[in-house]
Amino acid sequence: MTAISSISPIAQGDTGRNKAGAELDANFDMFLKLLTTQMQNQDPLDPMDTSQYTQQLVQYSQVEQSIQQTSTLKDILASLSTQDLAQSANFLGKRAELDSTTSGLSDRGPAQWMWQADRPIQMLSATIIDARGTVVETRNIDPASAGSFAWDGSLTGGGKAKAGGYTLSLNALDVAGQQVPVTIRSTGMIEEVATRDGAVTLGINGESFSIEALTRIVDGE
CATH class of the missing domain: 2.60.40.4070 (Immunoglobulin-like)
Structure with missing residues (x-):
């Protein structure tokens, strides 16, 4: 069985997170608890297959990255909108x-x-x-x-x-x-x-x- 040396929480309740980010954090925490419990109680003679869990970890990471990119994109668009507004003020x-x-x-x-x-x-x-x-x-x-x-x-x-x-x-x-x-x-x-x-x-x-x-x-x- 492949050992998992360390797992860093993907989210820490950043105030800038949207609802999707908060839900992802809660689901990810539950996933880690279930994974830890199952690893602690597994049969040493019949260890569990970690490939599925590894795949889910990758999926969580991809979703988290997508949420972060979306948040960054919104910030960029907001900044551009402010710049457009300032430039358009010359039309008054x-x-x-x-x-x-x-x-x-x-x-x-x-x-x-x-x-x-x-x-x-x-x-x-x-x-x-x-x-x-x-x-x-x-x-x-x-x-x-x-x-x-x-x-x-x-x-x-x-x-x-x-x-x-x-x-x-x-x-x-x-x-x-x-x-x-x-x-x-x-x-x-x-x-x-x-x-x-x-x-x-x-x-x-x-x-x-x-x-x-x-x-x-x-x-x-």
């Missing part, structure tokens, strides 16, 4: 263009968009949709191959829309009455930079956008 007060058809309407300013058509257009109509998918406003706007549109919440039927996120849909037709593809981007001043679930987000006129949607930054208003 600058105008952003976003790959999004949604824009925020608030008492601080109108919802704003920009558009670019593939070719000249003859007619252009705008449809504004709220967060529930309800059409709240439809109007014709000056047809142009490129332009901007700001909506202060005013409704054709009277009254004003409440603050929130609104999506713009454009229907563009050329001189032949054919549909013209239009690319829409929301725009606005960056008022807040934050992290949510490890990702940097930009606060623009009351709405939150992933920094991944950012396509352009310009100084001033």
Whole structure:
């Protein structure tokens, strides 16, 4: 029988351990107690086969190493997230263009968009949709191959829309009455930079956008 000269506990209750690490420690301690008891009470003429126990020890070691690596990776990601947040803070007060058809309407300013058509257009109509998918406003706007549109919440039927996120849909037709593809981007001043679930987000006129949607930054208003 192969003798086990020494066994060092893999875990010592590190305060940084997660639940999985704590459960692994408890299971490993129980495993060692059972192994020690069985070794002490084994029949000298029929010693136990240690290959299975050795294999389990290796598995415990691999799991423990994986937990430690995961913890280290989380620390690294948290550090990178903090660095990204610090760098993104330079965007505050600058105008952003976003790959999004949604824009925020608030008492601080109108919802704003920009558009670019593939070719000249003859007619252009705008449809504004709220967060529930309800059409709240439809109007014709000056047809142009490129332009901007700001909506202060005013409704054709009277009254004003409440603050929130609104999506713009454009229907563009050329001189032949054919549909013209239009690319829409929301725009606005960056008022807040934050992290949510490890990702940097930009606060623009009351709405939150992933920094991944950012396509352009310009100084001033």
